[in-house]
């Protein structure tokens with residue numbers, strides 16, 4: 001430690017409840033995690049015609065992922081999958097063939113939605129992509145956050161005690177998981 005934690009927020013919305021969740025997690029996380037958001041909002045739509053002349057914005061995105069010791073995906077579920085912009089970013093990071101930045105990264109997945117299954121299906125589709133890309137994944141605990149108005153206030157404070165405890169535990173376990181992976185697989 002400290003570990004550089006790259007955070008990928010699955011929503012581009014300024015009013016995102018997942019952005020709010022990420023803010024709350026940063027406050028609750030153990031001190032060894034240094035959070036930094038990995039922005040992917042300016043990536044064009046992936047097109048393999050560009051593989052031979054990768055856009056600078058995509059090279060920069062890949063470098064930010066490479067620099068992270070661990071990655072945390074905080075994402076909504078869109079139509080029982082992940083939002084297209086996030087998938088687009090993952091695709092950019094996986095190419096050109098042989099230069100993927102995802103392999104062996106310790107990753108955590110969490111998400112919030114107003115629906116009662118709290119992004120469970122979207123997370124499964126993300127996990128199948130991360131599996132294919134050979135990322136390390138903390139598979140347990142899982143975290144499906146059913147967001148109700150006021151659960152997290154504008155400052156990122158979690159107002160429900162049991163949820164605050166759960167999210168704290170989740171980040172502690174993710175720090176332990178990251179430490180374990182990094183003992184086997186050296187940092188970038």
Ligand code: FNR
Nearest residue numbers: 011013016017018019076077078079080113114115
């Ligand atoms: C949604 N929403 C949603 N919710 C859910 O639980 N399962 C789903 O499959 C979907 N699908 C979906 C598709 C699209 C295109 C939108 C815009 C929304 C609702 C979603 O959970 C809600 O809008 C969240 O507030 C989105 O997260 P952010 O943007 O607030 O982080």
